Amino acid sequence: MQGRAAKPKSVCVVGGGVVGGFVAYLLAREGVEVSLLERNRLGSGASGASAGNVQTLSNGFQGFHKELGQESLGLYRRLLPSIKDESRVDPMDHEVRYLYAAMDEEQATAIQAEELQLVEDGMKAQWIDGQRARELEPRLSPRLLGGLLHSDCIQMDGTRLVNALGRAAQERGAYVAGSEVAGLELDGDRVTGVRRVDGTVLRADMVVTAMGAWTGPAISDWLGVSLPILPQSLQKIHLLTGDQPLECAVRWDGINMVSRRDGLTHIGSKRDGFGFDAHPTEEGRRWLLEHAATVFPGLEARVAEAWAGCAVATPEAFPVLGPLEGHQGICVATPSSNGFLLAPALAEILTSFLMKGEEHPLMEEMLPGRAVMRARGLTDPYGSAHETR
Template sequence: MTRVPSDADADVLVIGGGIIGLAVAWRTAQRGLRTVVVDPSPGGGAAKVAAGMLAPVTELQYGEEPLLRLGLASNQRYEAFAAELSEASGGRDTGYRQCGTVAVALDSDDREELRELHAFHRRLGLDSTWLTGREARRLEPMLAPGVRGGLHVADDHQVDGRRLLTALRAAAEHAGVAVRPAEAVELLVEGGRAVGARLSTDGTVTAGQVVLAAGPHSHRLAGLPEGVLPAIRPVKGQVLRLRIPDAYRPFLSRNVRAVVRGQHIYLVPRENGELVIGATTEEQGYDTTVTAGGVYELLRDAHELVPGITELPLLETSAGLRPGSPDNAPLLGPTSLPGLVAATGHYRNGVLLTPVTADLVSEYLATGELPALAQPFTPTRFSSDRSTAKALA
């Protein structure tokens, strides 16, 4: 464990108060470390928009086996994590629900792609069941008659990102985390080591270790030496929220997803009657404008999948920014700058990877040892010895 200067404000400073930053701070404080979180809007970020699918299997892409292992490990921790968080936050509900996912195909090409994915699942020993179109509609009667087949993954679940954020902030503060509603405008570096941050409120916070968990803004922090962190690009996602009236329930019992015209779409039914439809994937920089085109595409594709959605009231449209790393996998653990630890770049899997990220990063902060599960995701995988030496010179 790093020796903290006696005059430091905290043992650990977490820059970023979204779902990842708050979870890391909570777990770190539970280990007895004095922890401060700084964020201009604590409890915000992409998770406030996200649908909250916990889908390590149906999100799997070829060549992502290390990320799959990380996602499965996090998914396996979620039930206990949600229960502990609910108790630690004074009984707040996180919306965690074990419901499973049905992924379906609407044409023969999509069906063949799903067949290949199912075979890939089986080779990896994953619990994934092939469904005929009739079997898929038997599980979810609201699916379109033209569904050609699909997969049932019983262990893909869901959580409510907004409720999770509220519970995490309450639990963190109850554990002694100081949450400062301010922006970290500059990383403080002394003697080649990160020692804290200067804040927008003109103050500073000094700490023995600094965790960078600012999502797509992580690499933009002033004072961060060049080459220490790769660029984290913002990937815009537009999401719709509809209401399922009592007369229409049960509308869907499970998460439902598909590829329609090459675009991924999912529908996540909440127990409170909300139906979340998402999400677009747009490389549009830091723009979070909800567009007519984005709303139209989501409704159009969702209607092809579940025609009955046109009868549901539209409650909300929103857009958020996913933090995407160069290889779309998270950055976890120590950077090449001593004292600076990364917990960012989770892309589409931020909500899913929250429990495991909090456990792995807090373990490193407390012991100085990075668990094996996190080692494929260290930030230094993007830097050469030469670039690191130059950045720290």
């Protein structure tokens, strides 16, 4: 990794999603002069369209994501009280239990094989059979063989959380604006600020690009650097289930179904392939309802709203985080498709690197240059992202 420059006194964060919000908030807590720029509204992109889940097993049971996810869960629990207190915004967070459902013997065997290791890793998870699962949530399918019940998860409203982060950062002196960035200001290979579409320039010692799926095209346009960061369109729906929220959230075949505090039940996501053409479709709504009926065949509900957004696809679903090789004064902060879960950990890692020169043990694996190398070494670097889920 290239050496860390002097501790920045001013940082411009481009992108007002959950990662950008956490970066801005944590840097503001360190006394940095922070600017947070979002071309639309805070949380208007993938963060707002997410399920709002903090579930550390959401990307299967992979070691890297599991370890980083556990760090993030701890940070959420530590930071949420102060974020809510400082912002006076309720992100509608609540504790949930997640059932990783097995609908056939192959799924049951695979899930049960992971249970012992998860418990040894400190996860609050245990296998329960189909009868026990239906005692917990009677509307579950009689075909359900069982599942892994994970009891250490949080769910919240993504848009409200990002707005809480922005407000809390403002309370600590940050400048937050709905402003689109047109390019970067350069002095040789050093980035010295951003240029907005209205022509005004905002100077900063460090620029952090936290633009999610838009990071790849932006870095290419502004600096001529190609990063393996692609947009992937996804769809979700919200259901009204009357006054009977689900007794436990359920995940199967990559689909999440979870009840929120506002009375809506989230189902998602259907992944529609690469590109920025994300919009709700009738086919997507039907597909999600059919998948919900697999696990909840008798659920009485109606569709309240449909959403679409662009998630991030990166090689092997690794986040891209850290200084951009060949340039000074710029860092990338792009999550994998689990951005909502990993956001506070990524922000904490980057903040510690910028302010203290500390390198997290996993940071080397997330550097932009490593993402490029990873993409070159794989036949299908976005393989998991191709799955329709």
